[in-house]
Amino acid sequence: MELIESPLFGRNVFDMRTFCVVTGASKGYGKCIVDHFCKLLAAGSAMVLIARSESLLLDVKNQLEAVRSEILVDIKATDLSKGDEDTFKGILLNSLKNIGKAVEDFDQAVIVHNAASMGDITKKMTEIGSSGNIRKYFDLNVTSVISLNHEFFKLFNRKTVKQVVVINVTSICAIQPFKTWSLYCSGKACRDMLFRTMAIEEPDIRVLNWAPGPLDTDMQVLARSQTGDTDLKVMFEDMHNTGNLLPCEVSVKKLVELLQENTWDTGSHIDFYDI
Template sequence: MNLKQRTFLLVTGASRGIGREFAHQLSGQIKAKGSVVALLGRNQALLEEAKTQILNSEPNLAVHTYSLELSTARTEDFTKILETARGGNGDFERAIVIHNAGTVGDTSKRAKEIGDTLFLQQYYHINVFSAIALNCEFMRLFQGIPKLVVNLSTLAAIAPISSMAHYCTVKAAREMYFRVLATEEAAPETLVLNYAPGVIDTQMTVQVQREAHDPAIVAMFREQREGKTMLTPAQTTARFIQVLEAQKFKSGDHVDYRDETY
């Protein structure tokens, strides 16, 4: 995993939290002249802050920001973003996409209560359909060079968690898509990683703690936050880079922050 090559890096959900930290730390690893970093998110002002943070550390990188609402995003939106960010540079030695963007859903409802099909359509569009559409365009536009495809996964993708029926189902669907991708595409040209970053002190876990219907889940998140045992975005990103550098995982693997095997 040579991150010193001329690299195209796209990070979704890059305006805050884990996505912003991934973009920042990975940019510090990508130093080759001609490398490009593309930041995709909802909040343009926060994306510009993330861009400035990167350029303060790595002034020679080309950094682009793109604001997009994933609930209505279409394939042609992703095509335009990728083509614009890539520009006329067809000389990349590696392309990386970090599928980080996502939402937790309504944790106040039990599984038997989430039957609103309009809400489900929008929720799945944000969390599953948009990631698949973006990935298809990424694979098409960067065919012929080594690609790293990273899906920000979670324990909720492989284990049921009370209060999180929305989140568990989209994360499971998304991870299975990337596992199929890994099965169909030959490594090392395409390397797929489902990375579960652990429980992070972010807006998402604050929302779960505030809204979850299950008192046990609320208590767990509160105790971890108050006890300062939740991970920071910087901690889990540093661990992610260690996983990449060691490269002990097989394409498509689910790797958790706490997995010592990797």
Template structure:
């Protein structure tokens, strides 16, 4: 049976880099994203390189229960063996202080960054248990360091880390990891530079702008390499942990 990984937020940035890396390892990908047009274009390109069944687009909004069902149906209909789930979809905007953030916007952060992860992981748990699969949750340094104006993002990523630890405690046949991908050159960094000045502390905003101008942002392929290696070979003894993509503690698993 063909192995498959499910990757959310797969149409761009880190999610796309992760999807390509899985394909390079001979693992098919169910690529989940909201943009049908973008996924279709990617399918045309990647199928030509990796084969007809390698890249399976699944247009879905992970916050909608019916779309969670569709992702699971995509797995079952294609008769694939789920080896990994990478929960990469996430939101940073809007940036605002706790005192200023609309409570519905706060809820939306948690809906995307936490609740959708739980919902999709729940739905796929039978397959993950059966295949002794791995769940990789894409976290952030903001999970353990507060940034001015990032309250909802920081809190939701901290919650995601505890979801990861809880999964590891509860599921003996599944490995669960939370990974900090570093400061990566993606659309999220563009949001910080273009929309963050008003909400963020000036020194923090300047730091992110300088990382861009000095070439200090990571290409998404670097953390993607680590994430895919861990998804395919991480042992149970490191399950539940929160690691940076370049942590020495995981170096031996990602060579």
């Protein structure tokens, strides 16, 4: 198969006027991503921050605007697991309206699919029975990602901007099973394969499955307090107690370096510890 690379392959992603959407931007890794991106993106760029907590998003917006007023910031408090294509289309169109810009005002579009949940990590796969909870997990971690990505791509594609970059925040759990984490591992594996597929279907856009490493966030608090498998739970407790979790900043800096170089193989799964 002939690979038609993005014409901007190798060019620093942050050099372009960018429309950037980040899900799960209210705290943890997503907040750290927007903090760093805001400092680096070209003037005239815009960032759309999505999560459920309006008050946390507002705090993030105020902090970003205090750091760099030339980056336009819009927030949308929404439960992604409940959204459909109309919701996501509305979020994107309203954001453009709120910041007073049109698609043509940007050279590049970046979407970071970062929001996620762990699902039930207390039980073995054979013990998980509640179809309502299973659906809720996949609605957030898979369905909303496909649907939001679809609406984003309808507006921002290689006919409307020079470069499109899609970042899926993934995990080692996408490629390795962990006992009692069957929902989380399968959700992450599914997302990786979705974006690997997208990468070969759309070879002229840039797709990255980025595994950020074990992060010191609220998700890790859940991992060490709720994991059903004793050995795994102890491993996460030890990582925390011995200071072996990564500060989000350390991981985001490596992601930023990848985006500045912009030479990764599109669709690949790259782990913090790979580079």
